[in-house]
Amino acid sequence: MLFRALPRRTVLRSSAAIVSLPWLEAMQPALRAAAPVAAPQRLLCVFQPNGVYPAAWDVQGEGSDYQISPILEPLTPLRKKLSILSHLDNVTAGNHVRMTSAFLTGRGVDNGRCPASLDQLVAAKIGGSTQLPSLELGTEPPRQGGDGKSPIAFANTVSWSPDGQRISPEINPRVAFDRLFRTRTNPESRAAMAARTSVLDLVLGEARSLRLRVSESDRSKLDEYLESVRSLEVRMERSLTAAPLQDLAGSAPDLSRPAAGLPRERDEHLRMMMELMVLALQTDSTRVGTLMTAHGFSRQSFTFLEGVTSDHHGMSHHRNQPQAIREYTTVSRWYIEQFAWLLQRMNSVQEGDGTLLDNAIVLYGSGMKDGNGHRRENLPILLAGSGGGKLRTGQHFLLREHTPLASLHLTLARCFGLPLEHFNNASESEVSEILI
Numbered sequence: 114m115l116f117r118a119l120p121r122r123t124v125l126r127s128s129a130a131i132v133s134l135p136w137l138e139a140m141q142p143a144l145r146a147a148a149p150v151a152a153p154q155r156l157l158c159v160f161q162p163n164g165v166y167p168a169a170w171d172v173q174g175e176g177s178d179y180q181i182s183p184i185l186e187p188l189t190p191l192r193k194k195l196s197i198l199s200h201l202d203n204v205t206a207g208n209h210v211r212m213t214s215a216f217l218t219g220r221g222v223d224n225g226r227c228p229a230s231l232d233q234l235v236a237a238k239i240g241g242s243t244q245l246p247s248l249e250l251g252t253e254p255p256r257q258g259g260d261g262k263s264p265i266a267f268a269n270t271v272s273w274s275p276d277g278q279r280i281s282p283e284i285n286p287r288v289a290f291d292r293l294f295r296t297r298t299n300p301e302s303r304a305a306m307a308a309r310t311s312v313l314d315l316v317l318g319e320a321r322s323l324r325l326r327v328s329e330s331d332r333s334k335l336d337e338y339l340e341s342v343r344s345l346e347v348r349m350e351r352s353l354t355a356a357p358l359q360d361l362a363g364s365a366p367d368l369s370r371p372a373a374g375l376p377r378e379r380d381e382h383l384r385m386m387m388e389l390m391v392l393a394l395q396t397d398s399t400r401v402g403t404l405m406t407a408h409g410f411s412r413q414s415f416t417f418l419e420g421v422t423s424d425h426h427g428m429s430h431h432r433n434q435p436q437a438i439r440e441y442t443t444v445s446r447w448y449i450e451q452f453a454w455l456l457q458r459m460n461s462v463q464e465g466d467g468t469l470l471d472n473a474i475v476l477y478g479s480g481m482k483d484g485n486g487h488r489r490e491n492l493p494i495l496l497a498g499s500g501g502g503k504l505r506t507g508q509h510f511l512l513r514e515h516t517p518l519a520s521l522h523l524t525l526a527r528c529f530g531l532p533l534e535h536f537n538n539a540s541e542s543e544v545s546e547i548l549i
Contacts, residue, residue: 119134119137119139119140119326119327120140123140123323125319125320125323126319127319130294130312131294132294132312132313132339132342132396133244133293133396133397133398134323134335134338134396135334135335135338135395135396135462136152136395136397136462136463136464136465137327137331137334137335138327138328138330138331139326139327139328139331151465151501152464152465152467152469152472152501153239153397153400153472154239154400154472154473154474154500154501154503154528154529155394155400155401155402155469155472155473155474156231156232156235156400156401156402156473156474156476156500156525156529157390157394157401157402157403157404157473157474157475157476158216158217158231158232158271158402158403158404158475158476158477159403159404159406159452159455159475159476159477159478160213160216160271160403160404160405160406160409160478160479160480161406161407161445161448161452161477161478161479161493162213162268162406162407162408162409162410162411162425162426162479163411163425163426163429163479163481163484164429164479164481164482164483164484164488164493165184165441165442165445165479165482165483165493166184166431166438166441166442166445166483167482167483167488167491169182169183169184169438169442169445169446170182170184170185170445170493171199171491172185172197172199172509174509175508175509175510175511176508176509177507177508179197179508179509183442183446184442184445184446184449185197185449185495186446186449187446187449187450187453188449188452188453188456188495190453190457191453191456191457191460191497192507193506193507194456194460194470194471194497194498194499194506194507195456195495195496195497195506195507196495196496196497196504196505196506196507196508196509196510196547197494197495197508197509197510198494198495198496198510198512198521198544198547199491199509199510199511199512200491200511200512200513200514200515200516201491201492201494201512201516201517201518201520201521201544202489202490202491202492202515202516202517202518203215203216203480203481203489203490203492203518204219204220204489204517204518204519204539205219205220205221205480205489207221208259208487209268209409209410209481209487210222210259210264210265210267210268210409210410211223212480212481212487212489213267213268213271213409213410213480214227214267214268214270214271214273214279214409214480215480215518216271216409216478216479216480216518217230217231217232217271217272217273217403217522218230218231218271218273218522218537219517219518219519219522219536219537219539219540220519220537220538220539222267222273222279225264225267226277226278227267227273227277227279228273228277228537229273229274229275229277229537230271230272230273230403231476231522231525231526231536232247232249232271232272232401232402232403233247233272233273233274233275233280234275234526234531234533235401235525235526235529235531236400236401237275238529238530238531239400239401239529239530240399240400240401243397243398243399243400244293244398244399245292245293245393245398245399246399246401247272247399247401247402247403248289248390248393248398248399248401248402248403249270249272249280249281249282249283249402249403249405250282250283250284250289250386250389250390250402250403250404250405251269251270251281251282251283251284251386251404251405251407251408252284252379252382252383252386252405252406252407252408253269253284253405253407253408253411253413254269254284254408255267255269255281255408256268256269256408256410256412265410267279268408268409268410269281269282269405269408269409270282270403270405271403271405271409271480272403282403282404282405284375284386285375286349286375286376286382286385286386286389287349289386289389290345290346290349290389293389293392293393293396293398294312294342311343311346312342312346313339313342313343313346320335320339323335324336334463338395338396341388341392342392345385345388345389345392348381348385349376349385378417379413379414379415379417380417380451383406383451384451384454386404387404387451387454387455387458388458390402390404390455391455391458391459391462391469394459394469394473395462395469406448406451407425409480410426411424411425411426412424412425412426412427413425415440415443415444415447418443418444418447419443420439420440420443421440421443421444422440423437423440425444426484428440428441428444429441429483429484429485430484430485431484431485432485433485441484452477452495455475456470456475456497459473459475459498467501470497470498471498471499471501472498472500472501473497473498473500474496474497474498474499474500474503474504474525474528475496475497475498476494476495476496476521476525477494477495477496477497478492478493478494478495479492479493480492490515492518494518494521496547499549500528500529502549503528503548503549504528504547504548504549505546505547505548505549510544510546510547512544512546516544517539517540518539519536519537519539519540520536520540520542520543520544521544522536522537522539522540523535523536523540523541523542523543524543524544524545524547524548527543528548
């Protein structure tokens with residue numbers, strides 16, 4: 114049976130909702146004379162605050178024959194699609210806030226301004242054809258304090274626009290969900306939101322019609338995707354604290370929502386944001402994303418983890434005390450467990466002969482190595498995915514000592530077609546070891 118090819122931008126639409134679809138076999142013009150369409154290349158940058166305890170992060174050996182460390186052990190099943198980079202330095206001198214802002218810019222915030230971040234430069238190159246040029250998600254609102262040149266509030270983001278302005282992440286799962294799936298500027302949309310109507314109920318007729326037009330394999334993929342959207346809606350309704358639904362019409366893209374609308378549980382909140390990011394990339398709603406797993410100066414309590422009694426920032430200044438080091442390592446490993454879940458989720462999304470993870474470059478790390486003394490040499494940096502075959506994976510790359518982090522930024526920017534001679538005047542050289 115022959116099925117009609119679908120445009121890549123096919124959506125399920127109603128007056129109150131627009132549900133973009135994932136990559137389906139029907140979107141491959143295999144029955145036409147044209148060459149098959151390649152899956153799009155994505156960039157996802159994931160930030161972890163407060164550094165790590167070096168002895169628990171650093172791996173032994175190099176190349177593909179390395180011994181994974183206690184913190185990184187949860188990533189073992191993904192080892193072949195992951196690389197560990199050692200000897201990358203944050204060249205930014207200064208405080209905690211400046212090191213956070215340098216994570217994607219190579220240079221720290223100064224007088225409230227910062228150079229453009231990697232994600233925003235890539236978004237300017239490849240984001241013009243998607244619903245959202247980039248998507249910035251987080252879990253904590255800005256904090257107050259610090260000096261006028263680098264206030265603590267500026268550590269709530271790692272994304273900076275080309276004109277030097279910070280781009281604050283959206284921290285409310287419902288607001289982020291609505292940006293992806295709901296149209297919010299008409300009476301039908303607002304009525305559906307007030308009634309808590311599922312977006313899938315709003316487009317059910319089109320979904321049924323589409324199932325009749327695609328192959329059995331695509332039906333299975335479509336059903337799996339729609340179920341993941343429904344599951345996320347249900348989890349949000351169950352976990353969000355009771356609060357009046359806000360009228361979102363006209364909301365600025367980077368507007369942070371009141372704490373009353375956030376999930377009660379820390380781990381549930383982060384998982385929701387990760388699931389939203391995967392859905393956004395899977396449906397090609399965006400090709401560039403950043404995820405702040407927490408504020409860069411996070412004092413988040415982790416007492417829900419066994420043996421942890423203090424806040425994250427406090428334990429990061431461990432002063433080599435055994436109890437603080439144990440807690441610090443426990444929290445770092447917890448973050449890696451969440452990252453492993455994100456990568457597994459991306460790797461489960463099939464796209465042609467590969468997966469969403471295969472077609473992405475995922476950068477994970479922190480702007481400092483160790484919170485004790487704010488060490489900024491040999492940062493904890495990981496890469497996952499090959500960007501559609503551009504990067505080598507499955508290895509520990511022991512780079513030249515004191516390689517600027519901006520060298521990695523430059524390398525990744527060029528992978529996305531940016532003809533840069535340098536990256537924010539912080540580096541002119543690539544990390545060529547990771548390139549195929």
